[in-house]
Amino acid sequence: MPDETLHLPLIQGVLHAHKDTPGALLPVLHAIQDGIGHIPDIAIGEIAHALNLTQAEVLGVISFYHDFRRVAPARHILRLCLAESCQSRGAKALAAQVREHLDLDDHGSSADGQISLRPVYCLGACACSPALELDGQVHARVTPQRLHELVEGCLEKESC
Ligand code: FES
Incomplete structure (x- = not known):
């Protein structure tokens, strides 16, 4: 400790x-x-x-305020957009996929401290929904397969 x-x-x-x-x-x-x-x-x-x-x-x-953290942040921050445009293109299913894959809740972190999930409400990429931001980089038109690859990339490498 x-x-x-x-x-x-x-x-x-x-x-x-x-x-x-x-x-x-x-x-x-x-x-x-x-x-x-x-x-x-x-x-x-x-x-x-x-x-x-x-x-x-x-x-x-x-x-x-969800932006305040009581524990040290995870190595990777996945900000998944759940605003209207992204929701209409499957963002809720993507969020469920991340929660199940990493066994965490919204605003939670994976047990190994590698990834934190942060629901957000618009990343300014509505025309390319669904969108997410991983460690500051926006990814658009995210499919379940692409999300899986991004998450696995974070788990397998020191940085993604
Ligand atoms: S609604 Fe998701 S990027 Fe705008």
Whole structure:
């Protein structure tokens, strides 16, 4: 288990910079996640104490916004579009395929930490639906076979 106390200097620096700012919680959470990659357990109490909030309030905000992560991110991020155009061209079936293939939920990560699934609502590639973004690269007109190849590529290689 990683030593979370290693993150304390960054967390305390962020809190020192923001603690007197009204509405500081969201900027603090973003800064900590940007700096560490996620919001570790040790940050919750530190944030609550510095901003005069309860830990439940801090956790409530973190869980409300899907972009905040409580654990380190997977190596690969698969953002699958589930907006109208992509849905009309099979995106829900593609999402079900990924969930079954990797045994995860929406917003979940595979057990080996290789891939996280992030449903999104439009990638700007509606004319080429269904679309997804894998590690920042958009793939359009994705078929079940192509999705399988992309996922397998992530599982087999160090990077895809
Ligand atoms: S609806 Fe999927 S890319 Fe726009």
